[in-house]
Amino acid sequence: MYRYDTYDQTLVDERVAQFRDQMDRYLGGRLPEEEFRPLRLQNGLYIQKHAPMLRIAIPYGMLSSRQLRALGEITRRYDRGYGHFTTRQNLQLNWPKLEDIPDILGELAQVQMHAIQTSGNCIRNTTSDQFAGIAQDEVEDPRPWCELIRQWSTLHPEFAYLPRKFKIAVSGAAEDRAAIQVHDIGLRLWHNENGELRFRVLAGGGLGRTPMIGDVVREDLPWQHLLTYLEACVRVYNQFGRRDNKFKARIKILVKALGIEEYRRRVDAEWAHLKDGSQTLNQAAVDTARAHFIEPERREIAEQAIADFERLRGENRAFSRFVTNNVSGHKVPGYKAVTLSLKRREHAPGDITADQMDTVAELADRYSFGELRVTHEQNLVLSDVAVDEIEALWQELEALGMANPTVGTLNDIICCPGGDYCSLANAVSIPIAQALQERFEDLDFLYDLGPLDLNISGCMNACGHHHVGHIGILGVDKKGEEYYQISLGGNATDDASLGKILGPSFYREDVPDVVDKVLKVYVEQRHEDERFLDTYRRIGLKPFKERVYAK
Ligand code: HEM
Numbered sequence: 001m002y003r004y005d006t007y008d009q010t011l012v013d014e015r016v017a018q019f020r021d022q023m024d025r026y027l028g029g030r031l032p033e034e035e036f037r038p039l040r041l042q043n044g045l046y047i048q049k050h051a052p053m054l055r056i057a058i059p060y061g062m063l064s065s066r067q068l069r070a071l072g073e074i075t076r077r078y079d080r081g082y083g084h085f086t087t088r089q090n091l092q093l094n095w096p097k098l099e100d101i102p103d104i105l106g107e108l109a110q111v112q113m114h115a116i117q118t119s120g121n122c123i124r125n126t127t128s129d130q131f132a133g134i135a136q137d138e139v140e141d142p143r144p145w146c147e148l149i150r151q152w153s154t155l156h157p158e159f160a161y162l163p164r165k166f167k168i169a170v171s172g173a174a175e176d177r178a179a180i181q182v183h184d185i186g187l188r189l190w191h192n193e194n195g196e197l198r199f200r201v202l203a204g205g206g207l208g209r210t211p212m213i214g215d216v217v218r219e220d221l222p223w224q225h226l227l228t229y230l231e232a233c234v235r236v237y238n239q240f241g242r243r244d245n246k247f248k249a250r251i252k253i254l255v256k257a258l259g260i261e262e263y264r265r266r267v268d269a270e271w272a273h274l275k276d277g278s279q280t281l282n283q284a285a286v287d288t289a290r291a292h293f294i295e296p297e298r299r300e301i302a303e304q305a306i307a308d309f310e311r312l313r314g315e316n317r318a319f320s321r322f323v324t325n326n327v328s329g330h331k332v333p334g335y336k337a338v339t340l341s342l343k344r345r346e347h348a349p350g351d352i353t354a355d356q357m358d359t360v361a362e363l364a365d366r367y368s369f370g371e372l373r374v375t376h377e378q379n380l381v382l383s384d385v386a387v388d389e390i391e392a393l394w395q396e397l398e399a400l401g402m403a404n405p406t407v408g409t410l411n412d413i414i415c416c417p418g419g420d421y422c423s424l425a426n427a428v429s430i431p432i433a434q435a436l437q438e439r440f441e442d443l444d445f446l447y448d449l450g451p452l453d454l455n456i457s458g459c460m461n462a463c464g465h466h467h468v469g470h471i472g473i474l475g476v477d478k479k480g481e482e483y484y485q486i487s488l489g490g491n492a493t494d495d496a497s498l499g500k501i502l503g504p505s506f507y508r509e510d511v512p513d514v515v516d517k518v519l520k521v522y523v524e525q526r527h528e529d530e531r532f533l534d535t536y537r538r539i540g541l542k543p544f545k546e547r548v549y550a551k
């Protein structure tokens with residue numbers, strides 16, 4: 001994984017000192033609130049419903065055991081002993097004290113972490129595939145490219161005050177697991193027929209108030225030009241994006257207004273000045289970035305061990321369920337990626353306690369070369385587990401409450417903090433997730449339903465990705481009362497689509513029944529082995545609507 005060099009470390013340390021001074025001046029009454037606000041946002045510090053909220057970046061979702069331990073210690077000492085993983089591979093602390101933030105940032109810096117650019121109108125944390133570097137369907141490892149983007153975008157002098165926030169996601173595999181089509185810029189690595197590496201560049205995707213799927217700006221960008229081309233894309237946005245209306249300020253609105261051809265033309269015109277300039281990447285630069293993502297020293301796994309693993313699966317139903325749902329293929333035979341579920345009814349989806357962080361860090365050391373991944377579905381991954389150790393790991397995860405064999409099922413709900421924490425919320429979302437998890441906990445039923453994404457947001461900002469849930473739930477406010485709007489047919493992967501609203505919204509108590517009716521229509525109408533999404537696409541909204549609103 002990437003380790004800071006002295007430049008990185010100095011930069012982060014200096015930012016901590018700078019922010020400490022800003023905080024001192026603010027608390028001492030020498031820096032007015034309105035001047036402090038942009039400064040704190042540049043360091044990921046929000047003021048939320050109950051307390052400040054600090055958003056910590058986890059670049060492209062990679063975390064070391066040492067960092068996770070430090071996060072555990074920070075949440076224990078400065079917060080209430082837990083943290084919340086978000087859909088953008090960040091960790092949020094919900095209860096820090098304002099005056100402690102500089103100390104927290106100082107401790108983060110010691111383990112090469114920070115909160116820079118996790119908020120504000122700048123380029124945010126670049127996100128990627130949680131199986132980067134190990135996936136069987138990988139064309140090219142996206143991590144070195146994410147790292148190059150991280151270095152380019154961090155404190156980029158030109159892009160500190162964009163019209164609005166800006167999010168980039170990168171995928172290097174056949175299957176998109178990074179939701180690149182709903183990001184401001186989505187990048188897809190591929191090889192042309194000569195085996196040369198290319199980027200497909202999408203722009204103008206995004207969720208929130210006006211959700212949109214991104215358009216292809218350039219199909220075949222040679223890798224050397226990644227940064228200059230990105231710079232051109234963001235420059236055009238910076239220059240022409242709307243600053244008069246916050247709700248129309250994202251790049252998706254600009255791309256829509258101009259049309260993709262005109263946006264492309266402007267990007268190309270800008271790129272003409274940048275192309276082949278000093279930011280052009282050469283092999284040496286890429287090799288340096290790649291050198292940070294070396295293969296761990298995996299052992300040779302005997303054929304027998306693989307056979308034993310399969311035998312164990314056959315003998316133990318509970319273990320088999322876990323393997324089927326939470327264990328993924330690996331490019332190296334004998335190794336697997338294991339997803340640790342952060343979905344338990346007692347906790348908000350994505351929440352993790354300090355004690356769990358400690359134990360998971362230890363598991364990462366013992367089973368996975370001290371490395372972890374954070375997924376945009378709000379789970380954790382141990383990316384390199386030898387098959388002869390998976391059963392032992394599973395036992396330990398069971399004890400920790402992280403072995404829920406439900407990854408990818410209806411129970412693996414994505415959910416924003418909603419009205420319990422967020423001051424922008426129209427309605428609560430965590431209790432909805434909990435009610436649904438309680439209602440649909442029968443494993444046989446969940447497995448029978450097959451892959452199903454259920455995503456919940458507490459308001460139209462869509463932090464819980466509700467637009468791209470196969471079933472999406474959105475909290476709405478009607479004359480001061482909480483209601484929930486249900487949409488169907490959203491999808492965040494390759495054949496991305498935005499959900500369509502079923503009809504009038506529902507009371508909180510009715511949501512599980514409504515979802516139940518939706519599922520019943522699917523079960524009755526599906527063809528054999530047809531995914532929920534495909535049944536929906538075949539039969540449309542009408543049959544669901546008829547059942548749900550039947551008198
Ligand atoms: C302090 C709490 C939070 C605040 C104030 C907040 C605010 C917002 C706002 C205002 C938007 C809409 C932006 C726009 O369309 O211009 C947004 C979008 C989004 N936020 Fe949050 N958010 C918070 C927490 C979270 C959490 C906990 C998650 C993940 C669980 C998250 C992930 C996202 C995502 C994925 C989007 C939509 C994607 C897009 O940018 O198009 N946010 N957030």
Ligand code: SF4
Binds near residue numbers: 426459462464
């Ligand atoms: S979707 Fe709305 S309620 Fe949920 S975290 Fe985002 S801003 Fe808050």
